Each structure stands twice: as structure tokens, then as C-alpha cells.
Amino acid sequence: GEDVEQSLFLSVREGDSSVINCTYTDSSSTYLYWYKQEPGAGLQLLTYIFSNMDMKQDQRLTVLLNKKDKHLSLRIADTQTGDSAIYFCAVPPGSYIPTFGRGTSLIVHP
């Protein structure tokens, strides 16, 4: 089955950029997703990228996709304390249900 890997923690200073990385094994996904989870809440869709794109920008968010290396990243510019949360990448392999990474806890220091 699909295997999705993320590092567990990332700590940054307020105002710096954050980069959260994700690697996956199955390359048949049409879309790849990033979700955000705040404490005690469910997951919210943050952004996504279509598999035939290399990059997608959405305000402070930039998603990069390297299909050759099966690597997905999420860059948050000018990181704020309100960005502190757990970030999950989700990769739906082919016609099956998305596999989620273990989540990266982003900690933003003032």
C-alpha cells in the first residue's frame, strides 16, 4: 500500500518561513493534499496540488511537487503564531482512500 512519511516536529521563529516536507511511494494520485489540524479539532483542507503541476501558490502558502522524487512540500511564508498546528499531507493512491502522513507539529516561537 501507499506509504507517506513526514517529519514529526518543526520549530520556527515568528516571521520566518516554514517548510514542511512529505514523501510518498505511490505516484498514481490525481491530487495531493495538505490539511491543518488545530488542537482538539478536526482536519481542515489547507491547499492541494494537481499532479501535473510543479508548484501552486496561494497567498502565504506555496506547494511544491517533485513527482520524480515523490516529494511534496508546503512552504508557509511569514509564519505567525496562529499557524501553530499539526500539518498532514494526504495522498490518494489511484482509486483508493487517501493515506495520511503522521503529521508535522509546527511550533512558532514569538
Add this chain to the structure above:
Amino acid sequence: DGGITQSPKYLFRKEGQNVTLSCEQNLNHDAMYWYRQDPGQGLRLIYYSQIVNDFQKGDIAEGYSVSREKKESFPLTVTSAQKNPTAFYLCASTRDTSPFQAPQHFGDGTRLSIL
């Protein structure tokens, strides 16, 4: 506003007891899912349903049961056979077009603990 409602937010189970977690959606989505989340782990799929009166086991279905009698409702029962039920449970749904490629909408979760 459309969304997914999970209840209760907190639930306590005694030894040997079955408990049922509620999940209701008014998004008119066909597919619904139950996930279990443990600290430091990703979401693990318990059950999913693509259509009323049909559901499939996920990766960790043992000790759980579901029903899908109505499109908008997908309750999860944690049975006494589930020996380690303490976790955060998330319900999700997707629209009917290519459901597994569509983004999932999540409820706010139910935290289950053992008394």
C-alpha cells in the same frame, strides 16, 4: 452552513461497555469515513461507506462496527472487543464524484476515554 457534526465531543467508556459515536453530515455527500487518531500517529481508517446500506472495513476495523441506514448518518460503535479504545475519533465525508480523489471534509472529532 453545511458541515459534519460529531457528538459527543467527549465520551467515557466503562469496561465491557459498547459506546456509539454519532456522525451527521448535511453536505449531501455520498462517501463517509471513520478514522482513529493516536498521538504522534497519522489517521488510521476504521470503516468507510460509499453508499447507503453498504460499508467496507478499513485497516483497523476489529472491535468496531458501523451502519449506514441514511445518507447523512454514519454512526460508529466501539465494542467491548476493542481493548484499547482510548483515542480521538474523526468522521469525514467526500462528494460522490471520484470520491477517493476529492478532498475530505472532517468533523471536529470525539475524544473517547476509558473509565
